[in-house]
Amino acid sequence: xxxxxxxASGQGFWGDWLEAPVRQAEGGPIDYLMMDYLAEVTMxxxxxxxxxxxxxxxxxxxxxxMERLLPDIAAGKFKVISNAGGVNPRGCVxxxxxxxxxxxxxxxxxxxxxxxxxxxxxxxxxxANGHQLTNLDTGRPLLEVRxxxxxxxxxxxxxxxxxxxAGGADVIVTGRVTDTxxxxxPMFFEFGWDPDDWDKVAAGTIAGHIIECGAQCxxxxxxxxxxxxxxxxxxxxxxVEASPDGTFVVTKHKGxxxxxxxxxxxxxxxxxxxxxxxxxxxxGIADFTTIQLAQAGKNRVRVSGITGRPKTDSLKVSIAxxxxxxxxxxxxxxxxxxxxxxxxxxxxxxxxLQDLGLEFEEILTEYVGVxxxxxxxxxxxxxxxxxxxxxxxxxxxxxxxxxxxxxxIAPLVLTGPPSVTGFAGGRPAVQELVAxxxxxxxxxxxxxxxxxxxxx
Amino acid sequence: MAPKKPTTTDVQLRYLAHARxxxxxxxxxxxxxxxxxxxxxxxxxxxxVARVKRHFKGMVGGVERFELPNLRxxxxxxxxxxxxxxxLSLKTDAQGKVFSTALLRMSIPVPASLARxxxxxxxxxxRKHR
Numbered sequence: 300x301x302x303x304x305x306x307a308s309g310q311g312f313w314g315d316w317l318e319a320p321v322r323q324a325e326g327g328p329i330d331y332l333m334m335d336y337l338a339e340v341t342m343x344x345x346x347x348x349x350x351x352x353x354x355x356x357x358x359x360x361x362x363x364x365m366e367r368l369l370p371d372i373a374a375g376k377f378k379v380i381s382n383a384g385g386v387n388p389r390g391c392v393x394x395x396x397x398x399x400x401x402x403x404x405x406x407x408x409x410x411x412x413x414x415x416x417x418x419x420x421x422x423x424x425x426x427a428n429g430h431q432l433t434n435l436d437t438g439r440p441l442l443e444v445r446x447x448x449x450x451x452x453x454x455x456x457x458x459x460x461x462x463x464x465a466g467g468a469d470v471i472v473t474g475r476v477t478d479t480x481x482x483x484x485p486m487f488f489e490f491g492w493d494p495d496d497w498d499k500v501a502a503g504t505i506a507g508h509i510i511e512c513g514a515q516c517x518x519x520x521x522x523x524x525x526x527x528x529x530x531x532x533x534x535x536x537x538x539v540e541a542s543p544d545g546t547f548v549v550t551k552h553k554g555x556x557x558x559x560x561x562x563x564x565x566x567x568x569x570x571x572x573x574x575x576x577x578x579x580x581x582x583g584i585a586d587f588t589t590i591q592l593a594q595a596g597k598n599r600v601r602v603s604g605i606t607g608r609p610k611t612d613s614l615k616v617s618i619a620x621x622x623x624x625x626x627x628x629x630x631x632x633x634x635x636x637x638x639x640x641x642x643x644x645x646x647x648x649x650x651x652l653q654d655l656g657l658e659f660e661e662i663l664t665e666y667v668g669v670x671x672x673x674x675x676x677x678x679x680x681x682x683x684x685x686x687x688x689x690x691x692x693x694x695x696x697x698x699x700x701x702x703x704x705x706x707x708i709a710p711l712v713l714t715g716p717p718s719v720t721g722f723a724g725g726r727p728a729v730q731e732l733v734a735x736x737x738x739x740x741x742x743x744x745x746x747x748x749x750x751x752x753x754x755x
Numbered sequence: 756m757a758p759k760k761p762t763t764t765d766v767q768l769r770y771l772a773h774a775r776x777x778x779x780x781x782x783x784x785x786x787x788x789x790x791x792x793x794x795x796x797x798x799x800x801x802x803x804v805a806r807v808k809r810h811f812k813g814m815v816g817g818v819e820r821f822e823l824p825n826l827r828x829x830x831x832x833x834x835x836x837x838x839x840x841x842x843l844s845l846k847t848d849a850q851g852k853v854f855s856t857a858l859l860r861m862s863i864p865v866p867a868s869l870a871r872x873x874x875x876x877x878x879x880x881x882r883k884h885r
Contacts, residue, residue, distance in 0.1 A: 340842055436780050522855070523773040523790065562773065562788070565826050569786020571777030572830045575821050588823050604825075625845060663838065663845035671847040673857045674814050692845030735841050737780065 304489045307538045310334040311513025319536045326552030333481040334381040343619030343733040345385035346450035356387030362394040373407040384472045411468025413459040415749030416475040419451045432738040447620040453745045454615045456581030460484035466753045479507030490543045500583035501607025502545040510537040516567035518557030530556020546603040559598040584608040618736035624701040627692040628708035631721030640716040641689040657700040665690045764870035765862040774855035781840035783851030788828040795827040801863035810861045
């Protein structure tokens with residue numbers, strides 16, 4: 300009989316539904332539970348937390364979650380692969396080990412720790428050696444913002460995770476590995492595929508792309524016939540049933556809500572898509588124009604036909620640097636003439652900011668209910684519209700003007716147009732802004748620094 | 756006398772396609788997926804880069820289009836669409852999550868018989884082409 304490997308998605312982002320991983324573990328047989336925690340901005344948030352407290356810097360809710368799963372993992376029911384380690388995978392592993400202590404399963408679970416993605420400590424050395432880390436979007440050299448850099452991580456591929464599995468790891472914790480690598484690694488480990496088999500790399504990568512956003516491929520955020528998607532109070536998160544030939548089926552546990560259909564999988568395939576011929580990962584290049592989808596039973600979609608091309612010599616680097624400050628204030632104006640009142644309030648507010656001599660890089664006004672999501676495409680609003688939310692945001696390089704702006708919202712209630720409400724939340728918060736700097740680096744200066752440790 | 760062209764009717768893409776969008780920096784992507792396989796060639800022919808550029812005029816910079824006939828889908832990249840994107844953007848939709856629905860507002864001419872089939876009576880456009 301052909302060997303099938305079942306890889307279940309438990310989290311699609313840091314903040315996803317906390318019950319999902321437990322339901323994946325309890326709802327039926329799975330071999331691997333993969334959990335993706337990292338978005339571009341997440342690393343900088345974690346770095347900020349780590350700079351205040353060196354024991355932090357990872358997805359902390361991973362630890363109590365693992366405490367719920369460790370008994371099953373110790374019993375050998377499935378393995379976990381996650382990038383919950385953020386900028387402190389070692390701290391994350393220690394947290395999980397403490398949890399194992401509390402449960403009395405310490406020593407029964409082997410943890411695989413992957414490090415080497417964090418290049419912040421090596422940044423000056425790399426720059427000195429001619430790695431300019433040029434911004435992929437703007438072409439500017441990193442030196443221009445070097446002093447503001449708060450985090451810098453290379454995206455690692457599947458290899459260290461395959462190595463950790465070969466070393467017997469039951470739970471793998473990494474920093475910045477690709478979302479897709481979390482799914483790709485168990486396939487290569489289980490099937491013993493050649494890492495130069497680019498079609499297999501592409502197939503596993505696309506499997507990873509389909510399930511990396513959790514229920515977004517199984518009924519969540521599905522536009523087509525959205526009102527007919529059943530049971531979304533208890534959505535089934537996706538499971539990939541991988542075959543040794545590189546084909547796979549996307550499905551979910553029986554008895555769960557949501558839907559796995561050609562439509563639901565297609566929407567997810569197109570999410571954050573660039574050039575579909577060239578989806579570049581550290582492990583290879585996948586061609587999304589070769590994917591064949593077929594409904595193969597209720598809540599089962601068969602995926603086949605995928606081809607790929609060799610990996611490149613570079614790895615992507617995600618750098619975050621301190622940029623400035625922003626704040627967003629809102630007020631709600633009611634019928635009659637709700638839109639006109641909100642527009643008048645905006646004019647008054649802008650005039651006051653100007654009279655105070657405050658300088659902003661940008662001031663952006665949106666009228667929620669009128670134009671916030673579709674701009675002018677929404678057309679003129681209903682003149683009888685029940686209410687309009689004035690939403691005004693500002694951004695500046697220094698804190699002072701943004702701070703002062705946050706004190707100019709509430710006064711409009713008594714000094715501006717009538718029929719205004721919705722200010723109970725108080726002054727808007729000043730947010731520190733960390734911007735994202737995408738770059739490439741030679742893989743030859745990263746890969747020798749990647750380490751895999753097995754701890755228990 | 757010139758041969759009579761078949762009557763067409765303008766139909767919003769919402770009746771012909773579904774869509775999902777995401778972001779990469781200041782670029783929003785919109786994946787436009789034919790609701791029925793036979794609609795795909797209509798989308799390829801009518802939802803051109805030039806038309807999409809005109810639809811989003813003043814809201815986005817450059818537009819790129821990719822064809823995925825295997826998924827009966829088009830992928831659009833809408834550059835400079837997100838007010839700087841990521842964390843810097845002041846927009847409600849800073850990550851372009853609902854840009855997809857803004858494209859579904861666009862209308863394209865389709866054979867009148869198809870329009871009668873896909874558009875519920877209340878949403879039918881009054882404007883007809885000849």
